[in-house]
Amino acid sequence: DAGVIQSPRHEVTEMGQEVTLRCKPISGHDYLFWYRQTMMRGLELLIYFNNNVPIDDSGMPEDRFSAKMPNASFSTLKIQPSEPRDSAVYFCASSFSGASTDTQYFGPGTRLTVL
Amino acid sequence: KNEVEQSPQNLTAQEGEFITINCSYSVGISALHWLQQHPGGGIVSLFMLSSGKKKHGRLIATINIQEKHSSLHITASHPRDSAVYICAVNSNSGYALNFGKGTSLLVTP
Numbered sequence: 343d344a345g346v347i348q349s350p351r352h353e354v355t356e357m358g359q360e361v362t363l364r365c366k367p368i369s370g371h372d373y374l375f376w377y378r379q380t381m382m383r384g385l386e387l388l389i390y391f392n393n394n395v396p397i398d399d400s401g402m403p404e405d406r407f408s409a410k411m412p413n414a415s416f417s418t419l420k421i422q423p424s425e426p427r428d429s430a431v432y433f434c435a436s437s438f439s440g441a442s443t444d445t446q447y448f449g450p451g452t453r454l455t456v457l
Numbered sequence: 458k459n460e461v462e463q464s465p466q467n468l469t470a471q472e473g474e475f476i477t478i479n480c481s482y483s484v485g486i487s488a489l490h491w492l493q494q495h496p497g498g499g500i501v502s503l504f505m506l507s508s509g510k511k512k513h514g515r516l517i518a519t520i521n522i523q524e525k526h527s528s529l530h531i532t533a534s535h536p537r538d539s540a541v542y543i544c545a546v547n548s549n550s551g552y553a554l555n556f557g558k559g560t561s562l563l564v565t566p
Contacts, residue, residue: 385557
């Protein structure tokens with residue numbers, strides 16, 4: 343398997359623009375997680391899905407952030423409008439089940455810079 | 458206060474040294490994970506623990522549930538071990554991971 347795939351790997355945009363980050367989980371994995379990593383706060387969970395349904399979005403910072411999972415092989419994280427404080431590395435991860443005993447496999451991340 | 462605390466934040470060691478990274482947590486957990494983030498940014502899972510001890514090559518992870526503490530040990534450290542090591546826990550109430558801030562390790566030749 344190719345692992346978790348994220349695109350783009352790098353994104354530079356101007357404040358106010360819409361940004362869409364994409365993730366393809368490992369085939370057969372039922373859980374998908376979106377995380378954000380910053381120097382100040384480290385890794386934080388934004389939202390996770392089970393069988394394409396959002397289960398916990400309490401980590402989504404505000405209404406400018408939205409996430410969808412239209413099918414088992416694709417998820418998007420959208421920021422509209424983007425702000426400089428959204429600059430971070432965004433990771434997608436997937437796991438076979440959501441059990442705490444299950445390994446999460448991380449994608450390579452998308453480094454977002456908002457100018 | 459973060460639910461997961463790691464120490465030290467930064468660590469420099471000479472090749473061959475024995476290294477210990479500590480993780481303390483304040484909530485009830487169902488599992489604790491040790492992750493490694495390479496300088497290029499990729500994150501890989503090293504261990505998942507709910508009790509006792511696990512060993513993989515030169516890496517050993519232990520957990521003491523009563524004391525809410527885990528340690529990651531690296532024996533005979535090597536420059537290729539240079540990375541950020543992140544402790545994360547699954548709380549009893551959910552599947553999502555709560556992360557420590559990470560320990561940045563540099564092993565010099």
